[in-house]
Every structure is written in C-alpha cells, then in structure tokens.
Amino acid sequence: MKNIFYYLLLLLAFSNTTNAAEQLTEAQLGQILFLDTAFSVNRTMSCATCHEPVNSFTDHRENTGRKMVSLGDDKSSLGSRNTPMAAYANTSPSFHYDDLLKEYVGGQFLDGRANTLADQAMGPPLNPVEMGLPDAETLVKRLQENPFYVATFKRLYGEKVFEASPQEGILPAFQGFANAIQAFENTEQFASYDSKYDRFLKGEYELTVLEDLGRTLFFSNNNVNCNSCHLLKTEDSPKEPFTNHQYRNIGVPSNAELISLGHLKADFIDHGLLENPAVSAPKYDGKFKNPSLRNVAVTGPYMHNGVFKDLRTVMEFYDHYNNPERTINPETGKPWQAPEVPQTVDKADLKAQALTDRKIDALVAFMKTLTDKRYEPLLEASQK
Template sequence: MKKIVYCLFITLAAASHVNAETQMTEAQLGQILFLDPNFSANRTMSCSTCHDPAKAFTDHRENAGNGVASLGDDGHSFGGRNAPMAGYANTSPSFHFDAALKEYVGGQFWDGRANTLADQAMGPPLNPAEMGLPSAQALVERIQENPFYVTTFKRLYGESVFDSSTKHDVLPAFQGFANAIQAFENTKQFATYDSKYDRFLKGEYELTVLEDLGRTLFFSNNNVNCNSCHLLKTEDSKQEPFTNHQYRNIGVPSNAEILRLAGLKAGHIDHGLLENPAVSDPQYDGKFKNPSLRNVAVTAPYMHNGVFKELRTVMEFYDHYNNPERTINPETGLPWELPEVPNTVDKADLEAQALTDRKIDALVAFMKILTDKRFEPLIEK
C-alpha cells in the first residue's frame, strides 16, 4: 500500500509541473488513475494492486488468497478466478465471433465479457469483491474530489464531462476514466517485447542448448501442440503475443481453495465462456481465453482458477493426456483430478507426442525466455 501511495505521489507531483505547452496526455492521466487507490470504497486498492507494474502486472500480495485469488478492498472478499496478467492484454482484439474459424476471439477477462480494455476498466471499481464502489456516480464523485482530475477531464473530454443531466448509457466522466486507463494500457509499458527471445530474434542473445530445444519443440507440429493455442503469427515472428486470443477447454480441474475463498459451494462449476452474456451455445461451456505466454514464468499461479502453482506442473498436466506414465500431479502427489467441465474438452488440441522430462525442462526453459527484460530478476533459478 505504501508503494502505491508513493508511486501516486511521484506521478501527481510530476503532473503538477506539466505546463500548457506539454499538457498531459490521456495515457498519462490513465497511469495516474491506474495507481490511485481513491477509486475503491475504502481507498485501499487501485488497479495496480492486482496488476502490479513491478510484478509483471499480476497480484503478488502475500494476502492474495494464497496466490490463487485477490483480496478485495473490504479486507475479506475474494474473487472466484485468478486475476489475469494485464501485460499484453492490449494485443487482444475486441470480442467477436470469427465465422471462418467458428471460434470466439478476443475481449478481456477470462470469459471475454468485456469487449475492450475500456470496458474491462469499468468492471473492478464497481465489483463488490474487488474495489467495491456502489455505482459509477460514486466513482465520478471521487474524480471530482480532486481539482487536478476535474481540470484534466474537462480539457480531455470537454467542459460538459461531469454533466449528468442528459441521459447517457455510461456517465461521460466514467467513460473518460475507462478510456484513460485503456490509453495507458495501450502504451509500450504493457508490451515491451524485449525478452531474451526478442533479443534472440535481433541477434542480441544466444539461446542455450535447452532453450533452443524448447523453441524447436514449441514450434513443431510433430511433437507438441502448443502453437494451436499460443501462436498468432508464424514461427519466430516479431512481436508475437503467444496467444491466438481464442477460447479452449483443456480439462482444467476445479480448485477447492479458490471456491472456499470466494465463498462458493463445493462442486460449483465455472462455465467460462458460457458465463459471457453474448454466448449461449452449450458447446462453448467451460472454455476460457488462451492467455499470453509472455511473462508466464513470473505470473504464477496458472489457469483461470490458479489450480497449478508451478509452470512445470502445467506441462506435466498437458502431457498426462498423451503419456500413460504421467499419472500423478506433482504438487499434490495424487492422481490428476477430473476436468471441471468434462463434456467440451478440446481433445484434438491436446493430442501430442509423449514428453520426456528433458523435453518438459526444455519447454519450461523456452517459456522463461519470454519474460520481459525488467522482470527477469523475478524468475526463480
């Protein structure tokens, strides 16, 4: 909390020195809003609380539900899903159905229910399990408490931005709040493309033998099937997000810990894409958005419910579909649990050659070099 307040103080101090010739941009305003805890009910939580810029835009608080869920502003509520990484979220297109692919693509959140980054930014402030404000009007009133915000909002969005007398689908100042955060999230800070892999593509880094094997396996269609979900472009393309922004059910088991924290009954089913109001076809039950593999080595736990804590466990989980010797979850010492939603598991995408331990080590080594340069110190050796 002290770090957030300090960062906000420094940013506001810098903002106070912006002169008329170099007025603050929408993205700069968004950065200040992103760090400001005043947009939570008890003024303890900002966007950066769950998407810490120093921790690859994820929630690394010690009280974050043992890592699987984020603690809300009220000090006791937890969400029912693992907070996704905000980094590289700006690579996702708007939520839509691709008729050629016969797949839903894009959007924000695990189920794509927010069409854009701006739509996503409107969610947490009003979610009672997150920042907990009672209404959009309450958020606008928090904006109006700060003369700097009032002046900047009027300059960027018009003198009438705080006028609520005319009926709007969304209050103009609330929309401005969301647009500013979207502008910030669209900056290079969220997608630097400066990992060891990116440096390798520029001839600035030499892969180790294990990393090179992992790269070969990742892009191979004859060994594993990683690129069916985690490749948007072609092999070794620049600025690859390592997700196709589509949705899959890979048979992830339920996580009793996150259900307990969120106050959900044992046996509760998260239906993923089917929870999106725009989706009603049961064939999409249990499908979740394929996350970017950028920074995956430093953004544990994994899956929509944080059920796996180690990246190697994730690889062994994938392998257990094809390897009869891979029967035990190494984190529990017990057999793998059954899928949360068994009827729609994308079995074709999970078909692959069985992996040796060395090949799993190689794939993990490759994924580690997808870490942004400034986050490399976070990698556990």
C-alpha cells in the same frame, strides 16, 4: 499505496512540465488513475493492487496462501478466478465471433465479457468483491473531489464532461476514466517486447541448447501442439503475443483448495465462456481465453482458478493426456483430478507426442525466455 500526488510528482519530474493539468497526456492520466486508491469504496485499493507493475501486472499479494485469487477492498471478499495478467492484454482484439474460424475471439477477462480495455476498466471499480463502489456516479464524485482530475478531464474530454447526460447509458466522465486507463494500457509499459526471445530475434541473445530445443518443440506441428493455442503469427515473427486470443477447455480440474476457503459452494463450477452474456450455446461451457505466454514463468499460479503452482506442473498436466506414464500430479502426489467441465474438453488440441522430462525442461526453459527484461530478476529470485 503511496499518496496519488507522489506519482504526479514523478510524472512532473519525468516530463519537466510545470502545469500537469495542462500538459498531461491521456495515457499519463491513465497511469495516475491506475495507481490511485480513491476509486475503491474504502480507498485502499487501486487497479495496481491486483495488477502490480513490478510483477508483470499480476497480483502477488499473499491473499490465499498460494495467491490463487484476489482480495477485495473490504479485506474479506475473494474472487473465484485467478487474476489475469494485464501485460500484453492490449494485443487482444474486441470480442467477436469469427465466421471463418468458427470461434469466439478476443475480448477482456477470462470469458471475454468486456469488448475492450476501456470496457474492462469499468468492471473492477463497481464489482462488490473487488473495489466495491456502489455505482458509476460515486466514481465520478470521487473524481470531482480532486481539482487536478477536474481540470484534466475538462481539458481532455470537454468542459461539460461532468455535466453531460449519459451516452449509451454511460456517464461521460466514467467513460473518460476508462478511456484514460485504456490509453495507459496501450503504452510500452504493458508490452515491451524486450525478452531474451525478442533479443534472440534481433541477434542480440544466443539461446542455450535447452532453450533452443524448447523453441523447436514449441513451434513444431509434430510434437507438443503448443502453437495451436499460443501462436498468432508465423514462427519467429516479431511482437508475437503467444496467444491466438481464442477459447479452449483443456480439462482443468476444479481447485479444491480454493473451494475450501469457504466463499464458494462445494459444488461450484466455473462455466467460463458460457458466463459471457453474449454466449449461450452449451458447447462453449468451460472454455476460457487462451492466455498469453509472455512473462508466464513469473506470473503463477496457473489456470483460471490457480490450481497449479508451478509451470512445470502445467506441462506435465498437458502431457498426461498423451503419456500413460504421467499419471501423478507432482504438487499433490495424487492422480490428476477429472476436468471441471468434462463434456466440452478440446481433445483434438490436446493431442500430441508424449514428452520426456528433458523435453518438458526444454519447453519450460523456452517459456522463461519470454520474460520481459525488467522481470528477469523475478526468475532469478524464484530459483534461489
């Protein structure tokens, strides 16, 4: 990671300002904080380390051979979950229980334990297996080491931001840190809506025959049932996030390769939504937030534990519930493993028509059209 002032100079060049501390917006401050390694214990890791802007804000480092989980600042700690894509995370509402849907909705992280993007931004710096700072006070001291941050925080959040008492248990400067990152994550850099699909809706791109078949299948209620979890608006609505922000257990197996790394117990089970302190009912065991399908073709591996490498494997996994001929995992050459949490699998949402190989190819082709324009070269690179 380059020195933080390199990024500051870029912002200055872009905005043509002469005094960054006086001119920077909250979102621009958030961008600098997002890229700064000063907020990890050994000063080697930033938010962008695990959410790389050039890779749709996912972690593409070769941490585990298959990029299943992220490596911490200490160069030895590993997570237990595949790092979620930060792009389009700003489409999620705060975590809540919807009385009409009878479902938990929204939040950040795969279990929704952070209500907002600001709440989420507070987590990694203090997580011992991620950025590893011992407490929020240490982060605030790191901010105060930098005169630019001191001046900017005082202008944006008040002259006494570094002196004020904690509000609801949170230091004001730490809250400012989180608010700035949230402001950055709410910019178009994280949600550009300029994929081939978006251009198709505007009449600027013509879908291929295969892509159009995939689109038809995706939106159909009589075929694959994708839209029961990955559709928020009506068919072909603009700025569709391709997730309903709800939680499901689709029967994902545990990842033996991940467990073999040795940082998890052999009988490790990820309980998903039940790991959220706000949730206690056993019926939510093993449910995870439905991810956005935006940029899905360039953000593998897939599922909460990175158990599947290829997008086509994911489609075959879904199909194996309805297709008696789809018995073998193409990545292992062995039968599909049992679900990690079998008792709460959402079987109704998985019920669909069996798919032919051509229909699977069509669905994958359609999902590739959800790739933001700036990431389309990643598609081309993966096909070489």
